Amino acid sequence: MTIIANAFFCLGVFFMFFGAIGIIRFPDLYTRLHPAGKAGTAGILSIFIGLIFITGWSALTMRIILITLFIVITSPVAAHIIARGALEAGVKPWKND
Amino acid sequence: MNPLLWLINALSFIALLSLFRIIAGPTHFDRLIGLNLMVAITTAIIVVMAVYYNHLVYLDVALVYAILGFVSVIAISKYLTGRELHR
Numbered sequence: 001m002t003i004i005a006n007a008f009f010c011l012g013v014f015f016m017f018f019g020a021i022g023i024i025r026f027p028d029l030y031t032r033l034h035p036a037g038k039a040g041t042a043g044i045l046s047i048f049i050g051l052i053f054i055t056g057w058s059a060l061t062m063r064i065i066l067i068t069l070f071i072v073i074t075s076p077v078a079a080h081i082i083a084r085g086a087l088e089a090g091v092k093p094w095k096n097d
Numbered sequence: 098m099n100p101l102l103w104l105i106n107a108l109s110f111i112a113l114l115s116l117f118r119i120i121a122g123p124t125h126f127d128r129l130i131g132l133n134l135m136v137a138i139t140t141a142i143i144v145v146m147a148v149y150y151n152h153l154v155y156l157d158v159a160l161v162y163a164i165l166g167f168v169s170v171i172a173i174s175k176y177l178t179g180r181e182l183h184r
Binding site: 016088 | 101108
């Protein structure tokens with residue numbers, strides 16, 4: 001069980017780390033929004049699945065599932081709201097000249 | 098060393114990486130993107146600490162923190178576009 005949990009932790013840290021690298025390296029707001037949304041959702045999902053493997057079936061598990069559901073629902077909504085707000089505020093998309 | 102402590106260290110380092118975009122973003126929406134990722138990472142750190150110390154209270158703190166992060170992202174985005182909330 002611990003080995004499976006550690007594998008899920010490594011997967012989650014992998015997603016989160018390359019999401020942060022993408023946020024630093026990408027040239028534009030709309031391209032930076034892509035790793036931000038994916039890294040938040042996928043990394044947190046992997047880490048919480050690993051934590052469920054550690055805790056087993058206890059009082060912690062249902063609340064971890066509740067937090068996971070909330071984040072999986074709200075993180076893409078937040079990314080969408082940021083993108084629409086930036087488009088309405090007049091941020092120009094990046095062009096490769 | 099416990100792998101949960103390594104996980105907390107790695108997540109703190111990644112939060113520091115996303116702090117770069119909050120400091121150096123050209124527009125305010127870039128700072129909002131970095132803030133969104135940092136809220137997600139902080140929620141993960143609080144949940145890992147709840148499992149490490151075996152405290153049930155930290156999970157409520159993490160849930161309230163996630164809700165506050167989502168609502169604050171919506172409020173700041175609507176404030177920057179100058180639009181009303183109900184539409």
